[in-house]
Amino acid sequence: MSRNQILLLIVIGQGLVIALLFAVRYKRDLADSSDSVGAVPVAERMADIAAGAQESTLAEALTIARQGLAEMRANLIDYRGRVVKRERIDGRLAAESEMEIKVQCRRFEQDQVVAPMRVYLKFLQPPSVAGREVIWAEDQNEGRLIAHEPGLLNVAQASLDPRSERAMDGNLYPITEIGLVNLVEQLIARGENDLQESDVRVTLVPEQMVGDRECQQIRIELIQPHDELNFQYAEIFIDNQRQIPLRYAAYGWPKGAAEEGRDGSPEVLEEYTYFDIETNVGLSDADFDPSNETYDFPAFRINL
Helix, strand or coil, rough: CCCCHHHHHHHHHHHHHHHHHHHHHHHHHHHHHHHHHCCCCCCCCHCCCCCCCCEECHHHHHHHHHHHHHHHHCCCEEEEEEEEEEEEECCCCCCCCCEEEEEECCCCEEEEEEECEEEEEEEEEECCCCCCCEEEEEHHHCEEEEEEEEEHHCCCEEEEEECCHHHHHHCCCCHCCCCCCHHHHHHHHHHHHCCCHHHHEEEEEEEECCCCEEEEEEEECCCCCCCCHHHHHHHHEEEEEECCCCEEEECCCCCHHHHHHHCCEEEEEEEEEEEEEEECCCHHHHCCCCCCCCCCCCCCCCCC
16 A cells, blocks of 8 residues: 555544544533533513513614614624523523634625624633634635644544534534624514514613623513514623623523413523623734634644
């Protein structure tokens, strides 16, 4: 057997091992809830709304969201901090994840993209994935994400289609939809396309805290189950000073709610909470480069 044939077999073997490791690890993330960094309490019932809450309208909630989106599009260049998420996937609540996050925001001038969106993630919790790093930049690597596993599994960096089954395993949304701007855009789209004033009850709650930031909380409760939306109510926390969303959480109807009323506790569907967010910190190309010496990406790369 020639030297080139031996090298080819080694590369193929490494690829199969990496693919298997990624598949096993993603499945474990979904199944192993014991790794949770701390369970978030089940949502309070809408009857227990905090003191100081004020009834509002869907139109007012959308106005607040649009104003925040305009502010971010005009002034938010980049940011870094931490995000904690929990997601219910195929009916099962996955383990809570905590990640360091860096985002360069997509920016336009005269309808032309002058700065592409870029994302860096480093997993901090649960322990099973602590140390995993992921980079996605819409202008690099043909739009594929680059990731590596931690510890002894860190034998190569993997290049993945961000919407592929392997990349999406254990995630409700692809990495291309992560971040503050995307969150507000999605919330506005839902409110504009799926809901009418008669469908919802809207409540504004001032002086709510997310970490050390004072926020206004917007709670949107569906009056009855909706054909297009699976949540009973959702909560959005908007930073008072910076007008950026720091938390979004949605809670599902108790089982059998449509037939038996609203008895029972709502289920967590998805939660995203941003902590220690610093804005416009001057992120550079190096922050989204796997060869950055402060990151732990191995040199060898394989497409999966």
